[in-house]
Amino acid sequence: MKNVHVNMPKSLKKERGTSMMKMKLALISAVISVGILTACSDRTETQVKEESTAASSTTASESVTQKDTLLAKEENEPAADTITIMVPPITSNYVELLDGWIEDYKKDHPNIEIEVTATTWAENTSKLTTMALAGEAPDIAEVDMNMIGPLAEMGVAVDLEQYLDAETLADYDRNSLDYLRQNDILYGLPLYLTIQALGGNRAMLEEAGADIEKIQTSGWTYDEFLKIVAAGTKEGTWGFIFANQGVAAADVVNIFGVSAGITNAFTSDFKYAFTSENMLQLLTAIEDLVKSGYMPNYGIETGQRWAMLETGETMIAGKAMPLTESTIRKNNAGIADGTATEGSIEVEYVFLPTPAMEGVDESCYGIVDGMVPLRNNGTTDQHMKNVCEFLNYICSGERIAAVDDEVMLPSVCESGRQAQANRELEQYENNAAAAARCISLVKVPPVGISSEQTSKASTLMNEVIVPKFQALLAGEVTAQNMYEEICQAAIAEFGESSCEMGRIP
Amino acid sequence: MKKHFHVKRETVDGYLFILAAMVIFLVFTIYPMVSAVTTSLKDYRPFGSEWVGAANYKAAVGNALFLKSVKNTLVYTVATVPVSLAISFIVALLIMPFKRKTQSLFKALYYMPAVASGVATSVVWLWIYNSAPSGLFNQIMSILHLPAQNWLSSSRTAMLSLIIMSLLGGHGTHIITYIAALMGIDSSYFEAADIDGASFFQKVWYVVLPLCKPTTLFLLVTGFINSFQVFMNAYMMTGGGPDNNTTMIGLLIFNNAFVYGKYGLACAEAIILACLIACMTAVQFRVMGDNVEY
Numbered sequence: 086m087k088n089v090h091v092n093m094p095k096s097l098k099k100e101r102g103t104s105m106m107k108m109k110l111a112l113i114s115a116v117i118s119v120g121i122l123t124a125c126s127d128r129t130e131t132q133v134k135e136e137s138t139a140a141s142s143t144t145a146s147e148s149v150t151q152k153d154t155l156l157a158k159e160e161n162e163p164a165a166d167t168i169t170i171m172v173p174p175i176t177s178n179y180v181e182l183l184d185g186w187i188e189d190y191k192k193d194h195p196n197i198e199i200e201v202t203a204t205t206w207a208e209n210t211s212k213l214t215t216m217a218l219a220g221e222a223p224d225i226a227e228v229d230m231n232m233i234g235p236l237a238e239m240g241v242a243v244d245l246e247q248y249l250d251a252e253t254l255a256d257y258d259r260n261s262l263d264y265l266r267q268n269d270i271l272y273g274l275p276l277y278l279t280i281q282a283l284g285g286n287r288a289m290l291e292e293a294g295a296d297i298e299k300i301q302t303s304g305w306t307y308d309e310f311l312k313i314v315a316a317g318t319k320e321g322t323w324g325f326i327f328a329n330q331g332v333a334a335a336d337v338v339n340i341f342g343v344s345a346g347i348t349n350a351f352t353s354d355f356k357y358a359f360t361s362e363n364m365l366q367l368l369t370a371i372e373d374l375v376k377s378g379y380m381p382n383y384g385i386e387t388g389q390r391w392a393m394l395e396t397g398e399t400m401i402a403g404k405a406m407p408l409t410e411s412t413i414r415k416n417n418a419g420i421a422d423g424t425a426t427e428g429s430i431e432v433e434y435v436f437l438p439t440p441a442m443e444g445v446d447e448s449c450y451g452i453v454d455g456m457v458p459l460r461n462n463g464t465t466d467q468h469m470k471n472v473c474e475f476l477n478y479i480c481s482g483e484r485i486a487a488v489d490d491e492v493m494l495p496s497v498c499e500s501g502r503q504a505q506a507n508r509e510l511e512q513y514e515n516n517a518a519a520a521a522r523c524i525s526l527v528k529v530p531p532v533g534i535s536s537e538q539t540s541k542a543s544t545l546m547n548e549v550i551v552p553k554f555q556a557l558l559a560g561e562v563t564a565q566n567m568y569e570e571i572c573q574a575a576i577a578e579f580g581e582s583s584c585e586m587g588r589i590p
Numbered sequence: 591m592k593k594h595f596h597v598k599r600e601t602v603d604g605y606l607f608i609l610a611a612m613v614i615f616l617v618f619t620i621y622p623m624v625s626a627v628t629t630s631l632k633d634y635r636p637f638g639s640e641w642v643g644a645a646n647y648k649a650a651v652g653n654a655l656f657l658k659s660v661k662n663t664l665v666y667t668v669a670t671v672p673v674s675l676a677i678s679f680i681v682a683l684l685i686m687p688f689k690r691k692t693q694s695l696f697k698a699l700y701y702m703p704a705v706a707s708g709v710a711t712s713v714v715w716l717w718i719y720n721s722a723p724s725g726l727f728n729q730i731m732s733i734l735h736l737p738a739q740n741w742l743s744s745s746r747t748a749m750l751s752l753i754i755m756s757l758l759g760g761h762g763t764h765i766i767t768y769i770a771a772l773m774g775i776d777s778s779y780f781e782a783a784d785i786d787g788a789s790f791f792q793k794v795w796y797v798v799l800p801l802c803k804p805t806t807l808f809l810l811v812t813g814f815i816n817s818f819q820v821f822m823n824a825y826m827m828t829g830g831g832p833d834n835n836t837t838m839i840g841l842l843i844f845n846n847a848f849v850y851g852k853y854g855l856a857c858a859e860a861i862i863l864a865c866l867i868a869c870m871t872a873v874q875f876r877v878m879g880d881n882v883e884y
Contacts, residue, residue: 113610211848218853220636235851240637330743331829383721384743462637544850548655548834555832559744562833 163196166471171202171216171223173209175276175454176491186484190475197471217241222459224472230264230453230530233272234539242272243458248473256481260529261497264453267536273457274480277494280451280523281340284405284413286394287433293317293324293400297435301519304447307344307370310440314379317400323381325374326393327403330384334554335546336404339450342367346445346589348528350542355534356585357542359550360572363589366442368557368564375558382558391416396428401437407493407520410434410512436516438523444588451527453497456480495521541578549574630857639854646858656859658834659842660866665749666838667817670756675809677757678764679802683794685765686772697769701762712826715755716742719827742828745835752823752836764809771805772798807878811871818867839863 172179180203187199202223204212210232216222222241236242246254254262254271261275290297293316299305314324329337338359342348345367347358358364374380385393391409393399395416413434419425441447456479458472478484486504489496493512496502510517549571556562562570575584630646632639650656685696703711718726719741728738741751775798783793799806821840824830830837830845839859847856 214848214851218634218636218847218851222636239851240635331831334831381722382743383740386716540850547845547849551829552831552834552837555743556745559740559832561745 164467165196165198166468167198167200168225168468168472168475169200169202169223170225170475171204171209171213172227173204173206175227176488178491179488182484182487183479186479190478194471194475197475199475217459220462222461224461224464224468225456225458225476227276228273228455228457230455231539231543233265233267233457234534234536234543236457236459237267237270237272237536238540241459241461242267243460243469243473245271245273245458245473248458248470249477253477256500257498260527261453263529263532265455265457266532267534267539269533273455274476275453275455275497276480276485277489277492278451278453278497278524278527279406279408279492279494280449280520280527281336281404281406282439282449282523283401283403283437284394284409285401285435285437286397286399287435289317289322289397289400290435298515300437301435301515302522304438305440307440307442311374311379314374314401315377318379322397323393323399324379325401325403326381326385326390326399328385328387328390329554329558330386330389331555332547332551333387334384334551337371338367338546338550338554340404340439341371343448343450343528344439344442344445345370346442346448348448348450349530350546351531351534351538352585352589353531355531355538356583357538357545357575357579358585358589359545360575360584360586361589362587363445364571365564365568368568370442372557372564375560382560384555384558392426394434395426395430395432397430397432405436407436407512407516410436410516411493414511434513434516436519436523438519438526447526448528449523449526451524493517493520495524538579545571545575545578626857626860629853630861632854634853634857642854646854647862649855650859650862655834655837656839656842659837659839662749662834662836663818663820663838663840666753666756666820667814669753671810671813671817673757674761675764675806675813678761678809679768679806681761682765682768682772683798685769693769697762697766700765703759704762708822709826711759712822715827719751743832745832748828748832748836752827755823755827764813767805767809768802771802775801803878807874810878811874814870814874815867818863818870 170183172183174180176182180201183201187201190199191197209227213222213226213228213232214235217236217239220241228236233242257275258278261278262271264278265271265273265275285295287297290313293313295313300309316324318324327337327341342359342364345363347361347363347367350358352358352361371380375382390399390402391412394402395413413432416425416429417431420429420431438447439449456476458469458476460469481498482500483504485496485498485501486508489501490505490508490510493510496505553562553567553570557564557567572584572586629639631641631643633642633645681696681700685693688696720726721728721738721740721743723729723732723738725738725741727741731738739747741747779797779801780793783797788796819840820838821844824836824838824841825844828836830841840863843856843859843863846852846859
């Protein structure tokens with residue numbers, strides 16, 4: 086048979102080619118559109134899987150026997166559940182530790198899947214806020230106590246006492262639990278109670294005439310502190326520095342605030358404390374330290390303070406924690422192999438309590454970091470029970486002891502302390518004893534402060550106190566002016582009757 | 591006679607072609623805008639927001655910090671955008687006489703900061719502005735026998751520091767755009783100017799500047815819009831301090847939304863910012879838009 090080959094005209098070929106190309110491009114465009122719409126859908130992969138499982142089980146249910154078997158299985162086996170947890174590097178190896186604990190937990194709870202999201206300290210709060218506001222918060226998140234108020238205000242925090250019985254909660258120290266309460270509702274479990282005070286260079290302090298043993302065992306007055314700082318200030322060495330650049334200024338106000346008797350943003354009768362006469366006393370002391378040349382008149386970055394302590398550019402640095410000893414030890418070890426901060430000298434770190442100003446009982450600033458359960462769109466009661474059970478697991482026993490050992494702090498729950506009992510830490514005895522003494526001096530915040538009050542106090546700190554503090558350091562406002570502006574803003578926010586205008590008793 | 595509705599094949603093709611772009615525009619631009627407007631009228635909570643009408647707008651306008659942030663943003667914009675355009679224009683003029691390869695080298699060099707991450711650049715600038723005597727700028731001050739400055743912590747120098755930071759980097763895009771505009775000017779204009787005996791500056795003033803006017807207007811408008819939305823510099827360098835003297839609107843919106851969780855207030859401030867930008871753009875078109883055609 087003869088093949089008939091018809092030659093298509095060139096123009097027609099070209100037209101058909103163009104048309105095909107158009108069709109392909111239009112198809113790609115349509116696929117992209119569908120892709121975008123699908124990606125924006127709220128349905129997650131898990132939901133799709135669940136629906137697909139449901140569909141197949143409907144087919145299976147046609148057989149009565151199979152249906153009975155399934156029902157019997159459901160009664161005996163707890164339903165599968167997935168818990169999500171978001172954590173910053175609480176310790177350098179926290180995520181690895183968590184993975185190990187999850188493996189152990191799953192042996193007893195094979196129906197539970199746990200998904201871990203690791204964040205950084207820098208993004209933890211903003212990421213959590215964004216997720217919570219979108220109704221997509223993780224089931225468990227790490228927060229410091231100041232975050233409890235905003236989370237409760239958003240309505241995503243969960244009353245833990247509804248899901249954990251009194252016996253379980255009795256393992257935790259009542260004081261540390263109180264840090265995580267708002268309006269008398271418990272919203273989280275503590276990881277540790279960390280104390281924040283001062284740290285110094287033993288050799289320099291002794292040269293300046295400090296009786297370190299006495300300071301660590303029985304505290305010091307502000308006048309004694311000032312005398313030593315004055316003696317320790319030399320050419321190229323500050324007597325005292327504090328990390329206070331940007332938001333870190335809040336640390337100075339909080340940590341050094343206890344020197345002036347301000348142990349919390351609210352007094353025991355729920356009045357705003359930063360309007361008290363104690364605040365003026367604190368601001369005046371800082372103004373004098375800068376004017377006298379004992380403390381820099383510019384902001385110090387948080388990391389910079391350790392570099393200054395390691396290189397002998399300062400005698401005392403704040404904020405400091407017991408854990409700082411580990412940082413300084415590592416740097417000392419690095420002097421020989423060249424990994425230490427440039428210009429480092431051998432430093433024996435001493436943990437120092439905050440000095441007490443005239444008329445003030447000695448105290449120490451402490452904060453509790455903890456884990457909170459959070460609810461989301463469609464969170465069920467059973468899911469929340471699973472979440473709280475896992476939360477208790479990672480906040481107690483061997484798990485919490487491992488974390489607290491890393492941060493050189495005693496556990497705040499009995500099971501954690503028992504696990505810590507037989508371990509030895511690489512820590513100077515005098516520093517360990519000073520830390521224990523400071524922990525005993527921490528004053529727990531008054532129970533019953535509302536989340537609205539906390540939220541307002543946080544705004545005042547970030548929008549008034551912190552920005553003014555930089556100006557105070559630079560000598561652009563006086564302590565008196567700054568105090569008056571804080572009072573004005575606080576009265577506008579809380580009302581005069583809710584602000585402590587006199588001396589904190 | 592009854593007319594039958596007939597959709598041409600070409601019309602269908604056309605709609606399919608723009609479908610992806612339209613979906614992207616609707617999902618990622620229009621929907622967030624509408625959502626921001628509705629959120630600005632609510633006391634936003636993840637589970638059950640309350641309708642509060644214009645309360646968030648009243649709170650924003652009545653807040654002294656918001657007004658201060660508007661003033662700061664205006665100062666920053668007015669100080670940086672025109673000067674930045676002038677620098678870019680001059681640099682583009684200086685690069686033009688070189689051969690193509692040398693031009694490309696300069697363009698690449700000036701564009702390099704745009705490729706670097708804003709965070710990384712800010713860290714370098716933090717070192718430059720370190721208030722300790724070891725800070726780079728303070729070392730230069732010391733060489734000049736001038737006192738060390740508290741660059742980022744003093745109200746007198748904090749805003750200036752952010753302005754200097756903006757002016758000393760990030761001209762790459764402007765320079766490349768200006769060079770493209772300069773290359774588009776027909777050489778016959780310069781030949782005519784030469785015949786008339788025009789000097790270099792006369793050629794720039796009477797030939798180059800008028801012919802680059804559409805480019806200048808474009809860069810000015812986009813520059814103002816970008817500058818009004820500035821966030822990274824203040825966030826990384828000063829956190830808005832000292833005494834809120836470098837708090838820009840963008841930073842305030844970020845804080846309200848992601849630090850305090852006040853989405854409603856943040857959205858209201860964002861809508862006010864959008865209106866401000868629209869007004870500024872309208873003014874710029876009104877003042878400079880004559881004889882400009884795209």
